[in-house]
Amino acid sequence: MTDTVIGPDTAITMNFAIKLEDGQLIDSNFDADPVSFTFGDGNIPEGFEQALLGLKAGEHAELTIAPERGFGMHNPSNIQVMPRSQFKDMDLEPGLVVSFQEPGGELPGVITDFNDDKVTVDFNHPLAGKTLIFEVEIKAIEAA
Numbered sequence: 001m002t003d004t005v006i007g008p009d010t011a012i013t014m015n016f017a018i019k020l021e022d023g024q025l026i027d028s029n030f031d032a033d034p035v036s037f038t039f040g041d042g043n044i045p046e047g048f049e050q051a052l053l054g055l056k057a058g059e060h061a062e063l064t065i066a067p068e069r070g071f072g073m074h075n076p077s078n079i080q081v082m083p084r085s086q087f088k089d090m091d092l093e094p095g096l097v098v099s100f101q102e103p104g105g106e107l108p109g110v111i112t113d114f115n116d117d118k119v120t121v122d123f124n125h126p127l128a129g130k131t132l133i134f135e136v137e138i139k140a141i142e143a144a
Contacts, residue, residue, distance in 0.1 A: 004141045006052045011038045013140040019133040026127065030137070038144045045070060048134055057141050065132040074129035079112070079122050087119050 006012055013036045017028035029035060037043040039052075047069025055061060067073050090098075096111040098121065109121035 004057070004143065006039060006055045006138070006141055008039055009144045011036060011142045011144045012052065012138065015137045015139065017133075017135040019135065021131050021133065026132070034139045051134060052136065052138075055136070055138050057138050060137045061135070063134040063136065065134050067129050067131060070130070070132050071125040071127040072129075074124050078124045079120060080109070082119050082121060084114065084117050084119055087114075092119065 004010065013034045015028075015030045015032075015034045017030055018026040020026065039049060047065055048063075050069065051063040051065060087098075092111050092114045094112055094114075097108050098111060099106045099108050101107075107123060109123045110126065111119060112122045113120040
């Protein structure tokens with residue numbers, strides 16, 4: 001079974017880290033228990049999953065994820081200007097994350113600017129437009 005490689009119908013157990021190109025750490029579980037998922041189950045973004053194809057148990061790799069394969073490109077149309085009245089009783093500050101109720105669930109947005117009349121909210125994923133380094137250590141691969 002040691003010849004099993006990551007691909008469709010495999011269950012993967014791994015440790016990972018996600019970093020920006022400058023080395024800034026975004027997320028990591030190297031100091032915790034490994035995570036397990038089945039290839040194609042939607043638990044990790046497809047671009048990250050595709051980068052794992054062909055890796056074997058025991059391998060340690062640093063994979064570069066282009067924005068298009070990670071969290072998408074920054075989209076200017078995802079920046080909305082809303083009336084300040086929608087933010088009553090809120091202490092606003094740039095960088096504040098606010099959740100909005102949408103028909104499909106909650107949608108987080110980041111306050112980028114505001115005044116007495118208007119509030120600018122960026123609904124892009126915070127990692128949109130960024131090239132990411134996906135460091136992985138594959139602990140185990142099994143047939144799903």
